Amino acid sequence: MSDITSIKDVFRQTEGMLRGVGIDDAFTEARILLQHVLDVDGAGFLLRLDDSLDPRVKNTIDEVVRRRLRREPLAYIVGHIEFYDIDVIVDSRVLIPRPETEILVETALDWLRERHGNPYIVDVGTGSGCVAVTIARHCPQANIVAIDTSRDALEVAMQNIDHYELGGRIIVRHDDLLRNHELPIDLLVANLPYIPTEDIHGLMPEVRDYEPRSALDGGSGGLHIIQNILLQARDFISSTGALIFEIGFGQAAEAKALALRHFPFAEIRLINDFAGVERILAIHLVDDENP
Template structure:
């Protein structure tokens, strides 16, 4: 490793140290974006000469990061479940916690090969629907979102991953205008309590509409619980991402909507309740 290239990577890391919990990783991701190379290439060949345009692009990207713009919005993409998604400020940045929801949906679908009708409510970037479609090629998925700007991003990602034939996109408030029944309903809805949201770094940096779950974080989830019984096929599964601060109350809402169902909470890697599963 040459001193020059080491300095480039290390200087970038130092610029990001005050902005990120993972500055070295973020520096690699940023440099791979600027250079148009895979991150593994940056690690193996960390001494490239930057063109004037690349130097300018790097400088502008660092300025945007230092102004508070999240890295995925700066580079316009982010990885989720080993797939690359286009990301804009109109959609929530995909997070590892949501991969747990996807994993549970995939496992259920693989155990039930005759059940292939799915819904992704509040699809955002489309990461849940598209990942399900990529891994279950005969799945048919409805993806809804109240934001038409988000739907355009999701539709673009579906084309990018060649699964647009499997997914229907609908601009709607949850399932308000939907009469179809589904075997699996997935939803990563706004679930952060409003008072807590205003204390988080994401506040004002990612779309508030995709984060704000109301005073207790359950406003949108409760609305879905009132709608979804008519849309779930017998023996179907609902998977909701939730905030650990209201997990028990969310479970009570679910049991009230589906008195005969098995309602379970699943923890994320940090040990916090993160996924609410309703098996009817």
């Protein structure tokens, strides 16, 4: 790469290298990596395409491209990702928020729109805090506890909570599911690990080799952690409350059966993701459940 001087040339070469290792949208990723290093937006990038590169900047570009060629996720390299309508700070301590989880948020907001008062919400397995922060921004009357077993993840969640100045309404808590929980919950939202242990080795390298195993592994069959929280949650969900979970491909029937076992009188709904996969399990308690 030593003869390359213009941004346009480096861009073309970066795109070629990324494509060469099988990265699908090499064009977009090359542009995002270069924009990140050059600290410009899309328009600024186009304006600078014919500029020559300072050798120190070129070294920095080489370094980030090398990281991506080793299949480190783009979001970890640039340090943030869009989720719903916010920008979430991420690094290797947290799962990278996925588009499917936006449906979890939308389902929660739909439920909240029909409530009055000040809902008390618990986000279990908060990771980056993306779900808690998004819900808090759209539901200004909500108070949220964001729980995770990973202290590292909670540090990242705090960064996002502080960034959106939500520290007054979101409290982070280091805990194992609801083990030390005490108060009645109006809404429980959870994107807990649900990938079957036996499937982890077959994941894309970006996920398998870089994202925290503790954010992925749902035990044998994948529903182990969700089963545990369903059991615990019976003691905390208020009589007209709701629980909303993200689940994995092919898990809907078993997850629904588990939900019915623990909440036999609840209304249970499954909501599809953009690919038609039943991705969200929503459990709505109704008053006559506790006559």
